[in-house]
Amino acid sequence: MRTAIDFSPLWRSSIGFDRMVNLLDEVTRFEPADQYPPYNIEKTGEDAYRITLAVAGFAPNELTVTAQPNLLVISGNKADAPSRQFLHQGIAARAFERQFKLADFVKVAGASLEQGLLMIDLVREVPEAMKPRRIEIASGSQIRAVESRQAA
8 A cells, every 4th residue: 555645845845846746746646557568678878778568469560659748658559350269368469558758858769679579769868058067167367357248
């Protein structure tokens, strides 16, 4: 049993973290976990990731990968097969939709299907303007030059 967590102190003391607080709130809610299809998430580099889904039996035209802002949606829908009579059906080939929340600046780099595994490569591309930069510290005569540039 999960206990609800009160995030109201975060709302009172932070500005601009709405999305993060909403994600934390969403994670704490109890939802039955659908484990189909099974998947892995791996870090393949400094700013690179790969999601691998086991989608045996699905053809590329039966799978859809959709990138939206901060969301990746992967769905599969089996084409209607001719009616067959199974004595035992243990291979799951049911329709599915799986969603992954993406951080800011995470983009889908590509997708491939090999040996029943759908691999989706992701990369975080932080714009140059958002990267940390070193600020020069002025001293002495440089201060007057900085002040005169700011006044102009």
